[in-house]
Amino acid sequence: MAGASTVDDVCGYLEGMHIYAYGDDEENDHGWGCSYRNIQTILGVSGIKKPPSVNKMVAVCQGNLDVFGYVGQFLPSKWIEPHQAGCYLQKENGFKTWEALYCPSGSNVDRCLKHTKETVYSKKGNKRFTEVMELAQCLLKHFSSGNLPVIADDGMYSYCILGTRGNANALEIFEGDPHRWSGTRPVQPEWKRLEDFVGFDEQKCWALLFVSHGKHASL
Numbered sequence: 001m002a003g004a005s006t007v008d009d010v011c012g013y014l015e016g017m018h019i020y021a022y023g024d025d026e027e028n029d030h031g032w033g034c035s036y037r038n039i040q041t042i043l044g045v046s047g048i049k050k051p052p053s054v055n056k057m058v059a060v061c062q063g064n065l066d067v068f069g070y071v072g073q074f075l076p077s078k079w080i081e082p083h084q085a086g087c088y089l090q091k092e093n094g095f096k097t098w099e100a101l102y103c104p105s106g107s108n109v110d111r112c113l114k115h116t117k118e119t120v121y122s123k124k125g126n127k128r129f130t131e132v133m134e135l136a137q138c139l140l141k142h143f144s145s146g147n148l149p150v151i152a153d154d155g156m157y158s159y160c161i162l163g164t165r166g167n168a169n170a171l172e173i174f175e176g177d178p179h180r181w182s183g184t185r186p187v188q189p190e191w192k193r194l195e196d197f198v199g200f201d202e203q204k205c206w207a208l209l210f211v212s213h214g215k216h217a218s219l
Contacts, residue, residue: 011143012163021180037178082209
């Protein structure tokens with residue numbers, strides 16, 4: 001099990017974890033399986049030695065589309081978003097989650113949310129904000145409390161945020177990228193400036209899933 005650590009201004013899961021990526025366990029999920037791989041990474045970090053296969057997770061999601069608030073056609077893409085990933089983790093593993101929608105001025109929510117209703121982010125316990133500083137503060141609080149990795153999805157690509165470094169004014173995030181297009185070489189997480197990660201100059205919208213071990217996710 002990878003352990004959460006807090007050293008000076010560094011918090012999160014910084015070593016000892018496996019970043020699940022396209023092609024792991026000889027499953028062909030290239031181009032659509034990134035959210036499922038992020039679920040596997042979170043489960044691995046939580047101490048589960050053998051997370052379920054992508055195919056098994058697909059079957060669970062397909063059998064619970066209404067319960068998971070799925071909008072649109074599930075097949076043939078099998079694509080899920082952070083909301084459905086959270087529903088899966090709640091149903092199958094008992095993890096508690098909350099969600100956030102980062103929508104800077106000028107961003108297009110429809111490019112981010114294709115299978116989730118926007119009203120999800122107005123529900124009690126969830127958040128919606130327009131400033132990157134608000135996102136930075138949420139990430140800092142989440143990881144300083146020893147919670148599990150965060151899933152971040154811009155509607156095209158889904159990533160795991162494993163930890164943070166620095167303060168809210170100049171925050172870096174430890175990114176686990178499941179988009180390995182060839183081979184099976186282990187993915188190495190990388191530090192990135194939060195503003196670069198979210199495409200601050202591109203006015204991109206992001207859906208985020210915050211996950212905790214316990215009964216109440218930390219807001």
